[in-house]
Amino acid sequence: xxxxxxxxxxxxxxxxxxxxxxxxxxxxxxxxxxxxxxxxxxxxxxxxxxxxxxxxxxxxxxxxxxxxxxxxxxxxxxxxxxxxxxxxxxxxxxxxxx
Numbered sequence: 671x672x673x674x675x676x677x678x679x680x681x682x683x684x685x686x687x688x689x690x691x692x693x694x695x696x697x698x699x700x701x702x703x704x705x706x707x708x709x710x711x712x713x714x715x716x717x718x719x720x721x722x723x724x725x726x727x728x729x730x731x732x733x734x735x736x737x738x739x740x741x742x743x744x745x746x747x748x749x750x751x752x753x754x755x756x757x758x759x760x761x762x763x764x765x766x767x768x
Contacts, residue, residue, distance in 0.1 A: 671694065671695045671696070671697055672689070672690045672691075672694055672695075672696050672697070673696070673697045673698075673699055674686050674687065674690070674696055674697070674698055674699075675698070675699060675700070676698045676699060676700040676705050676706070677700065679698050687708075692710070692712075693710050693712050694710070695707060695708065695709050695710070695718070695721060696708040707721075707722060707725055709721065709722050
């Protein structure tokens with residue numbers, strides 16, 4: 671996978687991608703880090719689709735970790751997590767019963 675700066679891609683467009691071999695995925699990044707994937711569509715897109723879904727899942731997971739760290743949830747013990755889950759389940763049962 672090649673990496674191209676987002677700024678270069680915006681200003682030069684397709685010319686910024688000329689050095690990338692055909693069929694290779696490109697990671698566009700800016701000053702804050704990775705921003706977008708460019709995934710070529712060639713023939714059977716199954717592998718590219720899997721790579722894209724994997725990348726999206728990783729990005730979602732990283733965002734969840736960031737939110738957990740910002741709110742302090744990353745420091746919860748297993749017991750605290752289990753207690754929170756139990757409370758939600760009890761509340762859900764009450765809503766269904768009532």
